[in-house]
Amino acid sequence: MEKKDTMALVDKGLLLPLMEEFYTIQGEGFHKGTAAYFIRVGGCDVGCHWCDVKESWNAETHPPTDIELIVENAAKYSDTIVVTGGEPLTWDMGPLTDRLKGRNLKTHIETSGAYPLTGDWDWICLSPKKNKLPVGRIYNEAHELKVIVYNKHDLIFAEEQAALTNKDCILYLQPEWSVRDKVTPMIVDYVMKNPKWKVSLQTHKYLNIP
Ligand code: SF4
Numbered sequence: 001m002e003k004k005d006t007m008a009l010v011d012k013g014l015l016l017p018l019m020e021e022f023y024t025i026q027g028e029g030f031h032k033g034t035a036a037y038f039i040r041v042g043g044c045d046v047g048c049h050w051c052d053v054k055e056s057w058n059a060e061t062h063p064p065t066d067i068e069l070i071v072e073n074a075a076k077y078s079d080t081i082v083v084t085g086g087e088p089l090t091w092d093m094g095p096l097t098d099r100l101k102g103r104n105l106k107t108h109i110e111t112s113g114a115y116p117l118t119g120d121w122d123w124i125c126l127s128p129k130k131n132k133l134p135v136g137r138i139y140n141e142a143h144e145l146k147v148i149v150y151n152k153h154d155l156i157f158a159e160e161q162a163a164l165t166n167k168d169c170i171l172y173l174q175p176e177w178s179v180r181d182k183v184t185p186m187i188v189d190y191v192m193k194n195p196k197w198k199v200s201l202q203t204h205k206y207l208n209i210p
Helices: 003-011 067-075 094-102 153-162 177-193
Strands: 015-025 035-041 064-066 080-084 106-111 123-126 144-149 170-175 197-199
Touching (some): 003 015, 035 067, 064 067, 094 106, 144 153
Parallel strands (some): 106 123
8 A cells, every 4th residue: 555545544543553452451540450452552742751652652663553453353352442552642533432332342542632532432531741731622521630740740730630620530640650669659648638639550560561
């Protein structure tokens, strides 16, 4: 297929730059401990300096993959599918979630919200980033807000973001992994003083699983 034809299908969300896919345990947030199939889509220009999946950033290094194939694989493993990245909303998620829903699979997304929300989701984890703030209606749609805490200022950012979310949105503070020893005590103290927040830990990293 010529590159322009491939790009046209990527633009339509019929091909997605697939970085990796794997069956594991959701380690973070509300669904932690739940077995789920992860689809990691390449492409992200948010540029978090502490990002632990920088290999995902350049979409061109990940093969444009037919979403029918992605769904076929996912359906073999789990009824809960987590789409992550990268920033999955770089792409039109409508066709992928239509097909996942067509197989009666539960659709979860982990997103910074930096691009308009597309797709039909059973669970939206919004993890906003300071350098490219969420856009559009995602604050109204998010089921959980997960703010990654790298330093003390991130707690102020967390409150600013929480003020924008809907009333049912569950609020999480999660230590950034590389500074977890430093920031976890600060988060624990903050959550005890501000119990509308909960602590989210990257339990999959403690379990040494993907
Ligand atoms: S939004 Fe996510 S994938 Fe993109 S740079 Fe930030 S942490 Fe990395």
